[in-house]
Amino acid sequence: MLGEMELRSAGQSLEVGTPRQQAVLAALVVDARRPVAIETLINRVWDHTPPADPRAVLYSHLSRIRRLLTQAATLADGTAVRIERRHAGYVLDVDPDLADLHRFRRLAGQGSDRWLGDDARAAALAEALLLWRGSPLAGLPGEWAAQVRDSWHQRRLDAVVQWAQIELRLGRPTAVINTLPDLAAEYPLVEPFEALLMRALHATGRGAEALDRYAAVRQRLADKLGTDPGPELRALHQAVLHGELPTPSRDSVTAVRTVTPPTPQPHPAVSTSAVAQYGPGPAPAPADGDELPTMSGLPTMSGRVNAVATGTPPRRVRLRLPLRRTMLAALVVVVLPAAIGSVHTFQRDKCNGSPSISPSIERAQVLFSTAQKFDQDGRPKDAQATIVDAVRLYDELINLNPDQNAPPLAPAVIQALGRAGVDFSVSEAILRTWLVNPLYTPYPAISQMLLLRGWQLEAPVYLDVIVSNYEHTPGITSPRNVADVRVDVLKAAVLEGSNTRYGTQAKDFEHLLKP
Template identity: 55%
Template structure:
């Protein structure tokens, strides 16, 4: 006799499946099997089966389901079998008297607990856990593989209701934890290819499970497939941003940096999958006090546009190694952890020419802007936009942490990015660079970030200073100091007004100003 809950509910006797009845009857059966050999009150059964919407008189309906389940269990019993499953009525409620070893869900739990008991002695790591012991790891890997092999699909598949959903969530979490433990054992055994073979299918089932991505990226790196590892990181980072509005966690960012610099010994232990469905609130940088200078530029025609930087002055990718690195960098958003307080001390973040090298995040932002230029020259517009978007995010992080030190060295790269987007200017270059490097007192960085991050490319020159003037003089609109404060509709209207006045175009739709 075999009861299977890790997938569609099945009851098998002598190798053949039995009819488990309607979905409602399956919920009653599952409610008893999940708590095998423990009494469940009638009230608890009603709640598990119907939740907040029980029938007017649920007990007779429940009794009918229990009667049919008893009939099902009689089919599984061999003549004279004293171990057959049966439902008993006790003072505390109904009990399904069955050997837990006959239930896949309980076998899974027992196997995982066996590994945990080996790893813990009196609540502390056991000697087997503390050292690299191949027999111990072989046993761990084999036991966890046996447990994971019991899964046939989503637990209680096809059953609706709040209780069934809670059971599924709980057992999915246990499965993720077991996968991570199994992968760690395989790493210690020097078998990353086993992880590479098994985990991708699981990441398709759990697309937001960060610990799974950790072990897969670590396995790819250990197998010498660093480029694939970085691609996985980039795809997962984008998925988190799109689905949850957050970035990767600390452990995954640390692993990414190890892969990026070619460290052959990345972090070995992945945390339990508590971050599988992590969410975070977006925190906008504080708006500093200060009076923003407004350029003496009317919204009308501007005739004294300064020359844009010559193409020959743009930095090129110097070596094939650097070019490959930049190509990888554009696939990911450099995480916020890379701009922590430690790496952003004032003595580490000086601008170019200040007597010391720039901080790593500042240099990486420059590299991303340079990568975008290289991609533009090659006609790879999509890659260029991705590189600029990543550079803008890092630039904004740097501005929020230490604007006086981090913004000025990035201003020239920002100006070149604006030029490629079709954004020009009519004030002297040194003055514009000064404004782009001063996010505290001017809206230029925030509005530039909004334009670049959206990937806009204009078919006719758009003067940044005129757009800023139009934006700030829109009634009821505050001067922005962060990209999050820039209202897209107001910005589009500011650009439209400028182009109509400057170029005399009759365009009324903003999208008509953009290059295809």
């Protein structure tokens, strides 16, 4: 899938069929071993213009794909990969590692694992990058295929940056010089590629070439975007001029600065399999009982800027905080009257047309900030009660208009997760894009449940691993709403993520929590 769709068996390439048939197969492979609803398949394949009888056409494509999979099994003298119909949708029962897209995700996850040595991480990332044969799902039409392409291009960029950073740390700048120029030509507006190339050239005594690259990228950015290089690249240029390059720290994260923000794919996560240890059952009710992030420099998401009008008032934000406390009393005076009214999204400033932050977003930020203050003051019950209110308001806002309301709140959600002991192995820039898209990713729903439960983990567990473990649990549908999150499965996902990260064999989720 990392190129044109191709099916290979016993060394032979098989004809995959028309672009629509390829899209049906791709829509199943992306969610290998997870059920995909019929409506989801139709939307992924035909967007907003399905045929007159989309289910009949879909069944026809599925029938041809089954025959193709049988042919592939015959060539390999093996058992055919099955497409099963379940109550939640269709499932392609195939080992995800047989698809280059999933194999890339697994290897990239190993490359991000800070508990592995640099040599092992560099090798995993190099193997992952060799899987690319072109643009993902090349030639497939439609909005969903475009979203998958954008997301996986972003993942590739992050993997390249991580690989090059590790190679430089290992004292192997020649490998970077031999590899990055072609990729920099393919992605001419990705500044970290140029920064890493400049570092590698300087390390091999080719400082003049490093300065030439800076001059070229500065001209390119001016011509294409009408802008200057970012502060990081400018600082590196000055350091090269003075011969005073700082040594990059271990696990430093370089944000990939591109023309447009990436579009997340349907199920992004670091690949770590898990099997739930807990039996099925209803999710228990959430338990009751950050510094305020600045708004400058947040990534913008494409979408509508118009206010969303609703005919019915939203749920009230219930403040269950002790009113006898002076700080809380002041907070209630400010927050409660506005919380009773309608929840608004971004609105245009009447004077200059620029977007301004609505009172509802500010209320959510105040709640997240107050929870952090309570946490710092040693008041965990007050902190948790405030987090519950903040998360519920965050849920309302992203349900109304995720494109406009979620980006300003994502940093506060990340800080709150960090205080709960939830870490992440991808760059914060990528994590933010996943937290603002409840339609395409389960990250908002699972993050909300983690915060609502009030868990405080003794040792950090990666959020992207938790999500992957949850989604790969047999018979589980990827949640898009906090009400759909199974707490028993979530506990198992956290437990498996902890055991994988620390090499332990804990069997009791409660042992992971702080006393």
